[in-house]
Amino acid sequence: MKANDIILAKIQSLNHNGEGVFKTKDITIFVPRGVPGDTLKVKVKKLRKNYGSGEIIAIVKPSPLRVNPECKAFENGCGGCQWLHIDYKTQLLWKARIVNKILGVALNENIKVLPCLGMKEPYHYRNKLSLNREDSKNSKKLGLMKENSLEIVEFDYCKQELESNQKAYEIIRKQRIPFSITQIHVRSNQKGETGIYFYAPTNTKTISNFSKELLQKIKDLKGVGLSTHNDYYHLVGEKVIKEDIGDLNYLIPINGFFQTNYTQAQQLQEIVFDLLKPTKKDKILDLYCGAGFFSLFLAKEVESVYGIENNSSSIESAIRNAKINNITNANFVCADVKEEIVSFRKKSIDCIILDPPRVGSEIEVLDEIVKMKPKKIIYISCSPQSLARDLKSLSHLYKITFCKPVDMFPHTYHIEVVVKLELNASDSHKKMEVKKAEVKKTPIIIKKNFDLKKVKNIKPKENKKIILKKSKNKEKT
Numbered sequence: 490m491k492a493n494d495i496i497l498a499k500i501q502s503l504n505h506n507g508e509g510v511f512k513t514k515d516i517t518i519f520v521p522r523g524v525p526g527d528t529l530k531v532k533v534k535k536l537r538k539n540y541g542s543g544e545i546i547a548i549v550k551p552s553p554l555r556v557n558p559e560c561k562a563f564e565n566g567c568g569g570c571q572w573l574h575i576d577y578k579t580q581l582l583w584k585a586r587i588v589n590k591i592l593g594v595a596l597n598e599n600i601k602v603l604p605c606l607g608m609k610e611p612y613h614y615r616n617k618l619s620l621n622r623e624d625s626k627n628s629k630k631l632g633l634m635k636e637n638s639l640e641i642v643e644f645d646y647c648k649q650e651l652e653s654n655q656k657a658y659e660i661i662r663k664q665r666i667p668f669s670i671t672q673i674h675v676r677s678n679q680k681g682e683t684g685i686y687f688y689a690p691t692n693t694k695t696i697s698n699f700s701k702e703l704l705q706k707i708k709d710l711k712g713v714g715l716s717t718h719n720d721y722y723h724l725v726g727e728k729v730i731k732e733d734i735g736d737l738n739y740l741i742p743i744n745g746f747f748q749t750n751y752t753q754a755q756q757l758q759e760i761v762f763d764l765l766k767p768t769k770k771d772k773i774l775d776l777y778c779g780a781g782f783f784s785l786f787l788a789k790e791v792e793s794v795y796g797i798e799n800n801s802s803s804i805e806s807a808i809r810n811a812k813i814n815n816i817t818n819a820n821f822v823c824a825d826v827k828e829e830i831v832s833f834r835k836k837s838i839d840c841i842i843l844d845p846p847r848v849g850s851e852i853e854v855l856d857e858i859v860k861m862k863p864k865k866i867i868y869i870s871c872s873p874q875s876l877a878r879d880l881k882s883l884s885h886l887y888k889i890t891f892c893k894p895v896d897m898f899p900h901t902y903h904i905e906v907v908v909k910l911e912l913n914a915s916d917s918h919k920k921m922e923v924k925k926a927e928v929k930k931t932p933i934i935i936k937k938n939f940d941l942k943k944v945k946n947i948k949p950k951e952n953k954k955i956i957l958k959k960s961k962n963k964e965k966t
């Protein structure tokens with residue numbers, strides 16, 4: 490087989506990049522948009538020693554698992570979804586299989602992976618729409634990126650986005666968008682209220698004026714911000730949008746992380762709660778806590794929760810979220826987890842919640858967890874690969890007692906997994922092994938009536954810690 494050959498490929502499985510897999514005795518070919526059961530005419534593109542990639546030239550016999558994607562943008566190569574053409578039950582089946590395979594290979598054992606928890610109505614779930622602009626002199630299209638390409642696909646209607654994101658997009662694309670804006674991120678709550686932030690190299694008057702124009706043109710737009718390479722500027726309106734999940738009210742910072750699928754986010758909280766079985770004696774450490782999504786849900790059932798997060802807008806929201814929900818036993822620190830976790834060594838933490846970004850947790854954090862030896866760790870991951878790597882680092886002390894994918898991103902190959910780890914009984918009394926010297930930085934301590942404005946401009950890069958203590962003042966929302 491050589492590049493440009495046309496082959497007949499019968500797709501057998503799906504890989505972690507969402508591609509169809511065709512395997513012979515000698516070679517494996519990955520075929521984007523191939524579906525298990527398809528017979529395809531494939532043009533071989535890149536070829537290495539024993540694997541390569543191919544492009545579908547024709548569908549000779551479609552798999553019975555294929556469905557009509559009913560999306561023009563998907564037909565045009567939009568990278569927003571990869572599996573819109575695969576039956577939803579099959580997507581869920583493969584998500585669990587892929588997790589099983591990745592963990593099995595990394596840990597060298599067969600991990601029991603429970604079925605992936607899907608959505609009843611797997612459409613219009615995405616609360617965040619991330620739009621890119623084409624970087625070309627002749628065109629400044631605004632839309633989603635093509636898979637593995639910098640090309641932009643504009644779309645008329647997206648079946649995944651909340652309707653209010655779609656409406657905002659329709660209005661924004663008709664405007665004269667300042668040239669320097671390269672990305673526009675739109676987030677809505679379930680009531681249809683929206684927040685927007687731009688990416689641009691610098692803050693300019695033109696961008697500020699544009700934000701005011703949008704505020705007038707988009708009916709339920711609540712606020713606009715701007716992220717530059719190093720800073721975040723709040724431009725106009727509110728800094729947050731509000732969302733209720735279960736019994737809790739959350740203020741979601743326009744520029745901070747929040748779970749992208751509100752329906753499944755609630756499921757995620759409940760799974761974590763059931764796994765923890767929290768008691769009033771428990772002290773919980775929520776690493777990478779965002780706006781307090783897990784911490785606040787657990788707070789009322791435990792002695793105390795501590796959240797660490799390096800995005801100051803998110804921490805600002807977490808503190809306010811505690812107040813508006815009358816939670817007094819949640820403490821939040823704005824810091825890099827790697828630096829701050831050492832200060833929890835002597836706090837007798839019972840359980841750690843670990844929900845890092847896609848790259849996973851840093852080895853220093855995992856080392857520290859091993860020294861702290863909490864009885865339970867709940868790891869929530871949006872990347873099975875980094876999850877597998879991190880689990881390996883913990884596997885000498887912890888055993889996996891639960892592993893379940895939760896479908897936060899239907900019709901994409903992205904997989905969210907919840908894993909419970911329990912400390913091996915025989916290891917709970919072993920001495921901690923300190924591998925690295927602790928470096929403690931002087932924190933800025935803002936007590937009681939802290940000034941939220943001060944918090945806003947402190948960047949994680951400055952390596953300063955802001956310890957926000959509980960304030961007795963009631964927050965107005």
Ligand SMILES: C[S@@+](CC[C@H](N)C(=O)[O-])C[C@H]1O[C@@H](n2cnc3c(N)ncnc32)[C@H](O)[C@@H]1O
Pocket residue numbers: 745746747748776777778779780781782783797798799800803824825826827844845846847
């Ligand atoms: C996957 S999100 C989880 C947020 C939160 N647990 C939730 O459910 O909303 C990861 C979070 O980690 C934060 N983060 C990334 N790197 C960090 C670091 N080195 N130290 C502290 N927080 C970090 C991000 O800002 C983001 O809010």
